[in-house]
Amino acid sequence: MQVNVLYFAWVRERIGHGSETVETSAATVADLMAELVAKGPEYEAAFADKSALRAALDQTLVDMDAPLGSAREVAFFPPMTGG
Amino acid sequence: MRIAVQDTAFDPSVELAGFDACGGGAVVTFNGVVRDDTGDLQAMEIEHYPAMTEAALRDFADQAVARFNLTNALVIHRYGTLKPGEVIMMVATAAKHRKQAFQGADFLMDYLKSRAPFWKKEITASGADWVAARGVDEDALKGW
Numbered sequence: 001m002q003v004n005v006l007y008f009a010w011v012r013e014r015i016g017h018g019s020e021t022v023e024t025s026a027a028t029v030a031d032l033m034a035e036l037v038a039k040g041p042e043y044e045a046a047f048a049d050k051s052a053l054r055a056a057l058d059q060t061l062v063d064m065d066a067p068l069g070s071a072r073e074v075a076f077f078p079p080m081t082g083g
Numbered sequence: 084m085r086i087a088v089q090d091t092a093f094d095p096s097v098e099l100a101g102f103d104a105c106g107g108g109a110v111v112t113f114n115g116v117v118r119d120d121t122g123d124l125q126a127m128e129i130e131h132y133p134a135m136t137e138a139a140l141r142d143f144a145d146q147a148v149a150r151f152n153l154t155n156a157l158v159i160h161r162y163g164t165l166k167p168g169e170v171i172m173m174v175a176t177a178a179k180h181r182k183q184a185f186q187g188a189d190f191l192m193d194y195l196k197s198r199a200p201f202w203k204k205e206i207t208a209s210g211a212d213w214v215a216a217r218g219v220d221e222d223a224l225k226g227w
Binding site: 006008009010056059060061073075077078079080081082083 | 201221
């Protein structure tokens with residue numbers, strides 16, 4: 001299936017772009033991350049420290065083991081620093 | 084309840100004057116201001132996740148209203164480029180009594196810090212650095 005993948009903050013900077021459409025058969029967010037890491041060194045750099053990453057499915061925060069299900073949009077980003 | 088995510092500056096005193104306590108006897112407000120820790124901060128850039136931000140803030144405000152019996156709540160958060168001393172965000176809560184208003188504001192601040200999709204970057208003469216999330220802010224959420 002096709003998902004729109006978004007990147008924010010230093011994840012976006014390391015990968016070099018803020019969004020892309022990805023064809024995936026990943027079952028979970030973590031599986032999708034593993035597929036992305038295989039795309040090249042810039043992805044490896046962005047996803048090197050998995051404990052420093054957060055993810056959202058269709059604009060809702062989820063754990064990395066969350067199933068992708070029928071999500072249209074997956075976002076990866078560092079821990080938030082609002083307020 | 085009003086939630087605003089904007090790149091333009093706002094005046095907290097004007098916002099407070101327009102904030103209806105809706106019958107409550109206590110109003111608490113909090114303003115976050117761009118802090119210059121090193122003395123050479125030129126600007127703070129705030130990135131956010133537009134499709135998610137407003138819904139997340141509304142969710143936190145809904146939870147705060149329900150948990151602390153707030154009579155009204157206001158959240159304004161800026162994004163874009165800000166200078167030291169500029170107001171980043173504002174929370175206002177109204178409740179029948181002060182404890183609820185204080186707790187509601189505290190709860191909202193803890194969630195804004197660590198669960199609202201904003202990322203801050205500090206621009207100084209020597210370069211640009213993303214602000215790291217603090218463990219103490221993450222831990223604060225466990226108290227709720």
